[in-house]
Amino acid sequence: MKTQYYTAVSLDGYIADPDHSLDWLHQFGGGDESSYPEFIREVGAIAMGSTTYEWVLEHHVYSDPEHPKAWPYEQPTWVFSSRTLPPVPGADIRFANGDVAPVHAEMRAAAAGKNIWIVGGGELAAQFHDRGLLDEIIVTIAPVILSGGAPLFTRRIATPPPRVVEVKPHSSGLTQMRLELPKVGEGGARAAAES
């Protein structure tokens, strides 16, 4: 069971452009090389922030308001927000707020051995990292420069660095990179042992 932040990112570190658009990403197509089908098969619970949730509502569920589409995920989904947001009929969506740790415990139980996917954004993923609950960051790097938008992550993780487990270039131009995060306290424990 891993908690994974799986997202696409521009070469300069943005997961959405300043207009909340993903056109820069969609131009590369899905493609047979996408790791998504294999990834989602192992996911047992999903977490997302309110901006991501509202993006899915606007661009997917209600993109044609007269003919709403189904919620795209089968897994139970926790939406973190301090605001009251509308649910989606027929979808297993649970609203959460505050400390991510107790919610992570609930998600873990619901996932029953499968992985937990943090969809975004960067601040929610960082909150899981703060509590030592984020195991991996899996980024699909798009060869574009956006020069602004929503940041990949909102904490520094540099020393010790994440460990690169996989780098997989696709013929579309996208490159997937998988990083294992240092365990929280790993650098600290080492520093303490040296002092």
Place this chain on the structure above:
Amino acid sequence: MKTQYYTAVSLDGYIADPDHSLDWLHQFGGGDESSYPEFIREVGAIAMGSTTYEWVLEHHVYSDPEHPKAWPYEQPTWVFSSRTLPPVPGADIRFANGDVAPVHAEMRAAAAGKNIWIVGGGELAAQFHDRGLLDEIIVTIAPVILSGGAPLFTRRIATPPPRVVEVKPHSSGLTQMRLELPKVGEGGARAAAES
């Protein structure tokens, strides 16, 4: 003859951290896999902004003020700045200001068929791009997240996207990616033809 922006970058798009440090990069070592020796052999002229120049002075040339080191580049180097900066004795350093296009022509003549290296920062590289003078961005991606610092680039280049020419993961954890930039007007010309 190509004009290349060759730089290291964090996974979230910063070429230096908020303290102007490169410790996050140097922890990965140089390594036999570095493309730098091969890259620099083909460089005939160098451009950098004032922040980069002052970084080289502080962290290399005058890192031990009583025993100054030699300027690290053999190639003629143009330093772009609106301020008056100190030269380095014995080094071929030329100060420039304003529009990059006429300076690029001078650099091109001096390079005599070899490449032009834009060392940084992101705004200087963007100014060459604005004038249609930047051919490639070659980034060495470090698997770290800095969450702030000096940006890779300060313009949007997304549609059409740069073309990925090479992705080369190193055993150190660094990954080099080479991107050919769309010719300026490529998207515009296409849009005009369609309208």
